[in-house]
Amino acid sequence: MGCNTMNMHILNRGLSFLGLALLLSVVAIAQPGSTANLIDEAISFAEEGAYDNALMMIEPHLENDAKNDARAWYVAGYAHKGRYKDSAFLHSSTSKTASAERSIAVIQLMKAYELDKNSAFPGAISKLVEEALDYLSKTYMNDVVKGVHGFQMGMDEEVLKHFMEFVKIRNVLSPDENWVREEVELEKNLAKANRILLESIDLNNTSRTQKQEALFEKVVSHYLRAIELDGRDYTARYNLAINLYNRGVSELRSIDHTTSMFELMEIQDICVLLFQEALAPMLAAHNMEKKRMETLKGLMTIYRALSQNEESEKYKNLLEEAIK
Amino acid sequence: MHKAEINNRPLNNPVWLFLVGVAIVAGLGLAWIQGDQGGPKLDSVDTIAITKASFLFQFAKSNDWPEETRKGNFKIGIHGNRILFDFLVEKYSSQTIGSQMLEIVWYEDAQMTEFTHILYSEAEGDDLSKLIESTGNQPVMVVTSLNDLLQMPKGAVMNFLVQSSKIRYELDMDNAVLRGLIVGNRILSWAVTR
Numbered sequence: 072m073g074c075n076t077m078n079m080h081i082l083n084r085g086l087s088f089l090g091l092a093l094l095l096s097v098v099a100i101a102q103p104g105s106t107a108n109l110i111d112e113a114i115s116f117a118e119e120g121a122y123d124n125a126l127m128m129i130e131p132h133l134e135n136d137a138k139n140d141a142r143a144w145y146v147a148g149y150a151h152k153g154r155y156k157d158s159a160f161l162h163s164s165t166s167k168t169a170s171a172e173r174s175i176a177v178i179q180l181m182k183a184y185e186l187d188k189n190s191a192f193p194g195a196i197s198k199l200v201e202e203a204l205d206y207l208s209k210t211y212m213n214d215v216v217k218g219v220h221g222f223q224m225g226m227d228e229e230v231l232k233h234f235m236e237f238v239k240i241r242n243v244l245s246p247d248e249n250w251v252r253e254e255v256e257l258e259k260n261l262a263k264a265n266r267i268l269l270e271s272i273d274l275n276n277t278s279r280t281q282k283q284e285a286l287f288e289k290v291v292s293h294y295l296r297a298i299e300l301d302g303r304d305y306t307a308r309y310n311l312a313i314n315l316y317n318r319g320v321s322e323l324r325s326i327d328h329t330t331s332m333f334e335l336m337e338i339q340d341i342c343v344l345l346f347q348e349a350l351a352p353m354l355a356a357h358n359m360e361k362k363r364m365e366t367l368k369g370l371m372t373i374y375r376a377l378s379q380n381e382e383s384e385k386y387k388n389l390l391e392e393a394i395k
Numbered sequence: 396m397h398k399a400e401i402n403n404r405p406l407n408n409p410v411w412l413f414l415v416g417v418a419i420v421a422g423l424g425l426a427w428i429q430g431d432q433g434g435p436k437l438d439s440v441d442t443i444a445i446t447k448a449s450f451l452f453q454f455a456k457s458n459d460w461p462e463e464t465r466k467g468n469f470k471i472g473i474h475g476n477r478i479l480f481d482f483l484v485e486k487y488s489s490q491t492i493g494s495q496m497l498e499i500v501w502y503e504d505a506q507m508t509e510f511t512h513i514l515y516s517e518a519e520g521d522d523l524s525k526l527i528e529s530t531g532n533q534p535v536m537v538v539t540s541l542n543d544l545l546q547m548p549k550g551a552v553m554n555f556l557v558q559s560s561k562i563r564y565e566l567d568m569d570n571a572v573l574r575g576l577i578v579g580n581r582i583l584s585w586a587v588t589r
Binding site (some may be wrong): 209248265266285306309310313314316317319320321323324326327328330332333335339340342343346347365368369372375376377379 | 433435436438439449562
């Protein structure tokens, strides 16, 4: 830690004590039964970890006499944050109870932040609120990471919701931060997670077709969203094209001795449609990076599958040149 | 207000242990944002060969050959496309056509050296003529793959061609009858004309 940083730290501590002194002075003159006194009692409960008692004391006043009191909202948010931590420790951070507690904590802390910013002494408790919100934002990001790593079918919305909550908090704490790049990466990671599940589906499972369709739709929609967010993302386009193409090939691979003539024709129609759909994102990826060998190989392969042999040859030659 | 913070709680509190875990994960939280590593690999299997193999199996299943050819194995001969041959062996060689075991035969040269019920070739010009000539008038379903000609190659019974990027086939019914082959209704109904 540098000398200047150390000085800033000491200064901040000093300011925190000054803020505390101001807050305590309000408490000191509080009359029994007054709002300020109730808040003080709630603080004591919260300090002891008696979050239920703190909330029972403070929450009925949040819509009435304490509705414009930043301290009251902070204590309530703090207590819900405490209940979230307890619940997350006992169960999981994404359990129903923990999620509900965390959501309420964020709402109440944000309200405290807003009130404090507009108060006569702005900043008195903002630092405490910022710390609490920063902590909660990290728990949301943790849940995003855990959600992607331990992904199971249908978790997409939950993971995205956690990311959006993370961004919502970060936008309050640091409005200048931009999280679009991370959202693009999240969409691509979700596409990948769905694709891995799709590839692992047991072929003997009777409900496989429906599951495969649902997972494949998710793969495509996540890549499309990534492209929508970032018009210059090469990987999303390339991977979208590969997924579309491979899906067509897997349809073809499903043909066996039990396939009827009608089914064969139908499968071929589906395949060609998927190959044609794969062409546009692959061409777009190629236009972004003309020398990339995987796109040249991709175009050679897709055109060949569409029986457009001249085009296929063209990209084969370009690929051979690139290899040299 | 500051005293409401949880900092004074004992360090052996299990909640704190949980928080340490959260902090570690949070620190690593953004490490996953490293792009879509390990993306999908292009399945570079020859899709045209798969499609043609599927059609050839349908031809074997849905047409009829004269009685005298219903002994021994049902043979599909392949000339000029090793991938198609390998795929047929891998996918269909354990199947039966009626009561006959399916056998896939590879022809290195443009000549039918043993009888096959179906003979597929990608030869053109003289090679193709030589191959067709080697089948004589036997009940052989000669299948070619010539897209550029104005009409079906002479002597072929079936010919693969591309229509709207899809593999389709045309049929020379007269030639089939001449060779004693009975074309099934399903095969007949899906045949295309130019």
